[in-house]
Amino acid sequence: MHLAERELKKHDSMTHRKWRYAVKIQTQPALLVFSAILLLSFFGNAQASPIYYNDFQSGSIGSEWSMTRSQNAGAVPGTDTAPNPELASWGTFLGQFYGKDRVALALTGLPKGSLTLSFDTYFIRSWDGEGSDYGPDFFSAGISNGTTFLYDSFSNGNPAGQSYGGNGGTALSMAGSSQQYSLGYVFNPDYPNNPQQVLQDQGSPMSTVLGGGSARMDSVYHFDFTFYNASDMQEFYFAGEGLQEYILDESWGLDNVALAYAPVPEPSSLLLVGCGLLGAIGLCWRRRAKTLHR
Structure with missing residues (x-):
């Protein structure tokens, strides 16, 4: 295999890995948002x-x-x-x-x-x-x-x-x-x-x-x-x-x-869960932005 072909194949492989990583990073916020919606929905629907x-x-x-x-x-x-x-x-x-x-x-x-x-x-x-x-x-x-x-x-x-x-x-x-x-x-x-x-x-x-x-x-x-x-x-x-x-x-x-x-969670617990989810979502978005600009 010629050097040019090896370099091209290496470049394609790296591009594919970056693409998979970018997809993963983009998917994580969506999953976290979905999880947050489910969690808040559970608390919101804790009917009497x-x-x-x-x-x-x-x-x-x-x-x-x-x-x-x-x-x-x-x-x-x-x-x-x-x-x-x-x-x-x-x-x-x-x-x-x-x-x-x-x-x-x-x-x-x-x-x-x-x-x-x-x-x-x-x-x-x-x-x-x-x-x-x-x-x-x-x-x-x-x-x-x-x-x-x-x-x-x-x-x-x-x-x-x-x-x-x-x-x-x-x-x-x-x-x-x-x-x-x-x-x-x-x-x-x-x-x-x-x-x-x-x-x-x-x-x-x-x-x-x-x-x-x-x-x-x-x-x-x-x-x-x-x-x-x-x-x-x-x-x-x-x-x-x-x-x-x-x-x-x-x-x-x-x-x-x-x-x-109505089993309502303690306000402090709900606040901590919400802050944790928001922090995780923000971290994933920063990783995503960093990856896409490489």
Whole structure:
């Protein structure tokens, strides 16, 4: 083989090796980017794993629920269905509760970690919020003998407003609610003297303009509270405070109660992983640029 041929073959071999190396270097960032996407996708899709859920549509409550009622120490929670016929498919809920009723949900076998308690509260009839005449009317929720998630006043129309949504001050009635006047409940100050009027009012179509002092009056709020759980058992409480001891005056209920667990990585760990991936990608890009300029 002539010298020129050997040099040409040597040059071709070196060129081929450089090409393979360049392809390898160019491929590495793509693989790292793909790995980063998969990793972040895994963290991003670490959806909350359900632990408990009850929408009460079946009418089943379960022994995990209990209640305390001042007039009846042996009272047990029941269910009710919102009178608006359009809500027949989802309008059954836990309640109604009134006065000083306190409801508890006891769950066992809980995992340690970040848990989220979610629920809807139905505020029914004449909640007076910050009103000084028949209020203030409060609703609270939290962990028994532990963290208080919520303690605020709520108003279904009293011009005094409410503390919820007020950021330390006073907000307008129904501020922060997800629904207003949707359940079909009606209030009239004369109901104690004329209970039959209740059935007549609530049996009227939602489009009917009520008279005689009757008015539709209800609101729905959705709440989510996340906390760190270190125990295998927790009891959550829900309670009204300052309410009249009369169910046709002001009452409340619960719906779509859920507890979920999401295994979220520590922020510091996720930051370190992200920095490591970005550093590796940057190094590969520098190698690639150096190789291509040889």
